[in-house]
Amino acid sequence: MTAVLATIRDFEAAARARLDPAHYDYFAGGAGDEVTVKANEAAFARLGLLPRVLRGAGTPQIGVTLLGSRMAMPVLVAPTAFHRLADPEGEKATARAVAAAETIMIVSMAATVAVEDVAAAAPGATLWFQLYVQPDMAFTEAIVRRAEKAGCAALVVTVDSPARGRRDQDVRNGFDDLPEGMHCENLRDGDGDHDADGDGDRGPVRPIVMSPAISWEHVDLLRRMTRLPIVLKGVTHPADARLALDHGVSALYVSNHGGRQLDTVPATVDLLPEIVAAVGGAVPVLVDGGIRRGTDVVKALALGASAVAVGRPVIWGLAAGGECGVARVLEMLRDEVEHALTLCGLASVRDLEPGLVRRC
Numbered sequence: 040m041t042a043v044l045a046t047i048r049d050f051e052a053a054a055r056a057r058l059d060p061a062h063y064d065y066f067a068g069g070a071g072d073e074v075t076v077k078a079n080e081a082a083f084a085r086l087g088l089l090p091r092v093l094r095g096a097g098t099p100q101i102g103v104t105l106l107g108s109r110m111a112m113p114v115l116v117a118p119t120a121f122h123r124l125a126d127p128e129g130e131k132a133t134a135r136a137v138a139a140a141e142t143i144m145i146v147s148m149a150a151t152v153a154v155e156d157v158a159a160a161a162p163g164a165t166l167w168f169q170l171y172v173q174p175d176m177a178f179t180e181a182i183v184r185r186a187e188k189a190g191c192a193a194l195v196v197t198v199d200s201p202a203r204g205r206r207d208q209d210v211r212n213g214f215d216d217l218p219e220g221m222h223c224e225n226l227r228d229g230d231g232d233h234d235a236d237g238d239g240d241r242g243p244v245r246p247i248v249m250s251p252a253i254s255w256e257h258v259d260l261l262r263r264m265t266r267l268p269i270v271l272k273g274v275t276h277p278a279d280a281r282l283a284l285d286h287g288v289s290a291l292y293v294s295n296h297g298g299r300q301l302d303t304v305p306a307t308v309d310l311l312p313e314i315v316a317a318v319g320g321a322v323p324v325l326v327d328g329g330i331r332r333g334t335d336v337v338k339a340l341a342l343g344a345s346a347v348a349v350g351r352p353v354i355w356g357l358a359a360g361g362e363c364g365v366a367r368v369l370e371m372l373r374d375e376v377e378h379a380l381t382l383c384g385l386a387s388v389r390d391l392e393p394g395l396v397r398r399c
């Protein structure tokens with residue numbers, strides 16, 4: 040008898056059973072002692088929801104619009120690298136599932152399928168593009184132009200990676216490169232017209248540089264380079280949130296990279312209220328890290344997030360069942376958000392407010 044996968048944790052177990060153990064460790068793991076990885080999930084468990092009763096609220100409305108992109112639920116797909124390690128179709132499968140779920144996929148710069156091919160595989164999908172600013176700004180600009188041309192609707196600039204996080208499991212497993220024939224396709228030299236003459240040669244792939252020299256000046260350069268809205272991902276300090284507003288970003292994305300960069304950064308949901316206060320409603324605030332249940336989504340929105348993103352849950356769906364697996368994970372989250380709101384007595388995600396959340 041095939042086991043029914045009823046929760047994201049079930050999907051993780053199914054993914055673990057299918058994946059090469061070194062690849063599972065890469066996806067699941069974090070930096071250092073994984074204090075932050077554990078904190079992200081544990082923080083949600085410490086928050087309680089205090090429902091209202093007898094409100095006659097009916098079936099709740101859970102769609103939101105973010106930077107002009109309409110979503111059927113307030114849950115985006117966070118940028119994650121190397122989807123072809125989880126499924127041969129890789130990011131193409133993820134994008135098709137995202138199109139069906141009517142949400143947003145943030146395509147990682149470290150995707151194993153070129154952003155043009157992801158867009159072509161899922162014409163209905165809303166795609167945003169995640170960028171690690173490369174010190175060679177001409178190369179950075181070429182990548183941004185590819186994302187624009189592929190139809191991406193926003194640029195998500197990851198700023199928590201002035202160096203790569205140290206992940207001890209990857210060191211133990213000797214996992215430091217993609218298998219033969221798999222590449223970060225957005226890192227090819229050129230304009231993304233990657234096989235113009237059809238000879239199969241798509242040009243050399245550059246390594247991703249994570250540089251401690253990247254600064255606010257680069258955000259200003261990007262601001263002048265593109266008309267796409269810029270979302271700053273990896274902000275955890277309220278002072279940086281205020282600076283980001285001075286530099287003209289369109290949204291802030293509170294993230295500790297799922298505990299994969301600096302270990303011991305506090306749980307994102309605990310940092311969220313201070314960032315929301317610092318931003319004062321000037322721009323939308325997104326958050327990710329440890330979201331595994333609809334109730335987690337509801338708590339984050341009640342504390343001021345405009346929407347949340349999920350990283351590993353999508354990988355677990357992809358590894359367990361390809362496109363259908365991702366679709367099921369997104370559908371489960373959607374149903375859980377709607378169910379949690381119904382039980383809270385609310386008519387809409389817009390009615391969520393901090394008074395619904397109690398620290399247990």
Ligand SMILES: Cc1cc2nc3c(=O)[nH]c(=O)nc-3n(C[C@H](O)[C@H](O)[C@H](O)COP(=O)(O)O)c2cc1C
Pocket residue numbers: 065066067079117118119120147148149169197272294295296297298299327328329330348349350351352354
């Ligand atoms: C396997 C993996 C790869 C990731 N790759 C990227 C990436 O390429 N760019 C990026 O900005 N964040 C990346 N992240 C971080 C995610 O965008 C996100 O912040 C994190 O996964 C959220 O935590 P969660 O996995 O608990 O949902 C990655 C995370 C994982 C687990």
Ligand SMILES: CCCCCCC(=O)C(=O)O
Pocket residue numbers: 120149247296299
């Ligand atoms: C050298 C490739 C780096 C890919 C970065 C992916 C990532 O952010 C992660 O957390 O892993």
